[in-house]
Amino acid sequence: MISPSAYPWAEGETLGQHLDERGIPRRDFLEYCGKMAVILGIGSAAAPRVAKALESVKRPSVVWLQLQECTGCVESVLRTENPSIGDLLLDVISLDYNHTLMAGAGKAVEKAKTDAMAANKGKYLLVVSGSIPTKENDIYTMIGGKTARMQLEEAAEGCAAIIALGACAHWGGVQGARPNPTGAVGVRDIIKNKPILVVAGCPPIGDTVTATVVHFLTFGALPEMDREGRPLFAYGERIHDQCQRRAHFDAGQFVETFDDKGAREGWCLYQVGCKGPATFSPCPIFKWNTRTSWPIEAGHPCIGCTEPYFWDTMTPFYGRLPDVAGFGIEKRVDTIGASLAIGAAAGVAAHATMTVLHQMKRRKATRQVPEATEDEGANNG
Amino acid sequence: MNVTSDRSARHPPGAGFLEHFGKPVPRERGDFTWVYLWGAPLRIMHWIAAVCIAALVISGLYIGRPYFATAGEASSHFMMGKFRFVHFTAAAVIVMTGIVRVYWLFAGNAFERLPALFPVTPRNLLNMWRVVRTYFNLHTEEQPHFIGHNPLAQSAYTGVYLMMVVMVVTGFTLYGQSNPTGIIYHSLSWVPALFGGLQIVRLVHHALTWAFVIFVVIHVYLAVRADYVERAGVISSILTGGRFVSSSDHFEDLDLSTGHPHPWPKE
Numbered sequence: 283m284i285s286p287s288a289y290p291w292a293e294g295e296t297l298g299q300h301l302d303e304r305g306i307p308r309r310d311f312l313e314y315c316g317k318m319a320v321i322l323g324i325g326s327a328a329a330p331r332v333a334k335a336l337e338s339v340k341r342p343s344v345v346w347l348q349l350q351e352c353t354g355c356v357e358s359v360l361r362t363e364n365p366s367i368g369d370l371l372l373d374v375i376s377l378d379y380n381h382t383l384m385a386g387a388g389k390a391v392e393k394a395k396t397d398a399m400a401a402n403k404g405k406y407l408l409v410v411s412g413s414i415p416t417k418e419n420d421i422y423t424m425i426g427g428k429t430a431r432m433q434l435e436e437a438a439e440g441c442a443a444i445i446a447l448g449a450c451a452h453w454g455g456v457q458g459a460r461p462n463p464t465g466a467v468g469v470r471d472i473i474k475n476k477p478i479l480v481v482a483g484c485p486p487i488g489d490t491v492t493a494t495v496v497h498f499l500t501f502g503a504l505p506e507m508d509r510e511g512r513p514l515f516a517y518g519e520r521i522h523d524q525c526q527r528r529a530h531f532d533a534g535q536f537v538e539t540f541d542d543k544g545a546r547e548g549w550c551l552y553q554v555g556c557k558g559p560a561t562f563s564p565c566p567i568f569k570w571n572t573r574t575s576w577p578i579e580a581g582h583p584c585i586g587c588t589e590p591y592f593w594d595t596m597t598p599f600y601g602r603l604p605d606v607a608g609f610g611i612e613k614r615v616d617t618i619g620a621s622l623a624i625g626a627a628a629g630v631a632a633h634a635t636m637t638v639l640h641q642m643k644r645r646k647a648t649r650q651v652p653e654a655t656e657d658e659g660a661n662n663g
Numbered sequence: 664m665n666v667t668s669d670r671s672a673r674h675p676p677g678a679g680f681l682e683h684f685g686k687p688v689p690r691e692r693g694d695f696t697w698v699y700l701w702g703a704p705l706r707i708m709h710w711i712a713a714v715c716i717a718a719l720v721i722s723g724l725y726i727g728r729p730y731f732a733t734a735g736e737a738s739s740h741f742m743m744g745k746f747r748f749v750h751f752t753a754a755a756v757i758v759m760t761g762i763v764r765v766y767w768l769f770a771g772n773a774f775e776r777l778p779a780l781f782p783v784t785p786r787n788l789l790n791m792w793r794v795v796r797t798y799f800n801l802h803t804e805e806q807p808h809f810i811g812h813n814p815l816a817q818s819a820y821t822g823v824y825l826m827m828v829v830m831v832v833t834g835f836t837l838y839g840q841s842n843p844t845g846i847i848y849h850s851l852s853w854v855p856a857l858f859g860g861l862q863i864v865r866l867v868h869h870a871l872t873w874a875f876v877i878f879v880v881i882h883v884y885l886a887v888r889a890d891y892v893e894r895a896g897v898i899s900s901i902l903t904g905g906r907f908v909s910s911s912d913h914f915e916d917l918d919l920s921t922g923h924p925h926p927w928p929k930e
Contacts, residue, residue: 508843509852518843518844519843520840520841520843522840522841523841529737529738530737531743532737532740532741532742532743532744533733533737533738533739533740533741533742533743533744534729534731534732534733534740534741534742534743534746535732535733535734535737535740536729536732544732549737552729553728553729557862559837559840560840560860560861560862560865562843586862589860589861590860591859591860594860595859595860595861595862595863596860596862602727602728603727603862603865603866603869604862604863604866606866606870615866615869615870615873616727616728616869616873618870618873619869619870619872619873619874619876620873622873622877623873623876623877623880626876626877626880626881627880630880630881630884633798633884633888634884634888636800637800637888637891637892638891640800641891641892644803
């Protein structure tokens with residue numbers, strides 16, 4: 283992926299010129315712009331605008347920090363569709379620093395990073411994947427002799443905008459799940475004074491990242507975001523409302539176990555814990571690994587990885603509702619609720635019996651009152 | 664011991680059906696008057712809400728855990744869709760009843776207004792305890808009589824109102840997810856944050872369903888029981904709006920000589 287040496291993007295050269303030099307047909311470029319315009323939700327009619335903006339872009343600088351993370355996000359972004367241009371945009375042409383992908387190592391690459399940041403001060407795009415550990419004076423992640431927090435603050439200082447990539451940079455990720463031993467937090471908890479866009483997911487879909495970069499290059503700003511900071515063009519709809527198995531949900535056809543008839547028929551995975559109804563993500567549309575498939579298509583329920591704190595809030599992954607604490611492992615809310623309701627009904631039955639017996643006794647006792655009083659008129663004293 | 668307020672004594676057990684079958688029913692004693700208690704809006708909303716709660720519980724339990732499935736092509740069924748339609752429609756209707764009830768908190772009579780919802784005077788706490796004892800058939804001679812709700816009943820009803828608020832807020836939060844550009848989604852976007860995630864909202868909404876089931880079981884039972892034990896006509900009062908009282912009755916919350924209601928006596 284990082285193979286810029288053959289065709290280095292010269293200083294001052296525009297993307298259009300650079301693509302020409304690399305022998306990328308203009309037809310491919312326009313096709314790519316059209317796809318990006320559609321993904322961004324501005325319509326394919328806007329493709330010429332995207333193309334015009336993109337081809338006049340001078341070499342943008344992207345610095346990609348990887349903090350406390352598993353590199354899964356990098357793996358995912360490598361699998362963008364149409365790598366000839368997507369890779370170019372994101373990696374070859376613009377990526378000045380990414381410690382997993384770059385060939386260099388040690389002080390030289392740290393210097394390359396600080397040089398790129400100094401040369402593009404106020405203009406470069408900062409991509410961050412991984413969380414920032416905050417416990418024990420931030421010691422849990424050290425890169426180039428600096429803590430993750432120092433790395434982030436240093437790189438954020440002169441950037442134009444930040445893309446927080448993946449669940450870790452979003453809210454802390456799996457290491458930020460309870461009990462969060464390292465005190466992992468997301469980028470937005472550390473950096474307050476920069477525009478931050480969250481490409482949520484564990485990992486996110488690569489196309490979302492390239493589309494966001496295209497938007498940034500075309501319009502000079504981050505796309506419209508939701509409350510979480512996620513771009514609306516990708517995270518504006520629930521999985522449940524875009525799902526190819528939705529018809530089975532509405533029809534009342536559900537997979538009960540992973541080997542039943544419903545599972546073979548491709549029915550809705552609601553009953554086996556699908557979190558699609560609580561998850562905003564473009565998975566059903568963008569799909570994964572160059573549009574090969576996505577979890578629900580493959581027969582696995584959504585685990586809600588684009589939602590904050592999903593390790594805590596979306597578990598159990600194969601149950602519809604969170605476990606109720608303190609009532610044993612398998613006791614779900616229905617078991618408890620139904621038991622209480624049956625208990626109430628039984629209590630009512632017992633109480634009714636008791637009341638009837640009591641009343642019968644009482645009335646029998648009152649009946650001993652001489653019948654004479656019956657006709658003595660109002661005797662209410 | 665206040666015998667006069669004990670209706671069972673006034674309607675002596677001789678008035679049982681079998682003893683008097685074919686004989687004239689004994690003449691009632693005391694001069695009875697009909698006291699109008701519950702305004703028409705309250706009663707109508709009560710029954711609309713009752714139907715809605717039944718529909719919401721039945722459809723809600725299906726939505727929460729589909730208890731039967733359809734077979735064949737998905738295109739020829741709409742089972743979940745129908746249950747959801749019933750659920751959302753009933754939800755909208757019950758919100759309407761809530762709006763009317765809130766209006767009636769300010770427009771209703773002394774037993775229906777906002778202050779009546781909170782039986783928090785010391786005397787009422789004592790009365791609440793006495794009602795609890797009565798339900799265990801202990802110290803029934805000390806049972807306080809109320810023309811409106813007794814403090815225990817009122818506390819339960821106020822609790823149900825609060826549960827309804829939680830149900831409506833959580834329910835509409837879940838409903839709003841399908842249209843993230845809509846007004847419901849945006850006006851309730853604080854709810855998932857408050858509960859700690861949409862799944863917790865879902866759990867609370869689901870769990871409270873059972874609280875309604877339990878409430879209905881106990882509520883219906885105690886209403887029937889009150890009619891059976893006290894012969895006070897409370898079931899009739901939610902249909903007709905009123906109850907018969909005798910001039911010899913003694914109520915904690917109504918001065919019969921002046922007709923002055925005082926839902927929660929302070930003394």
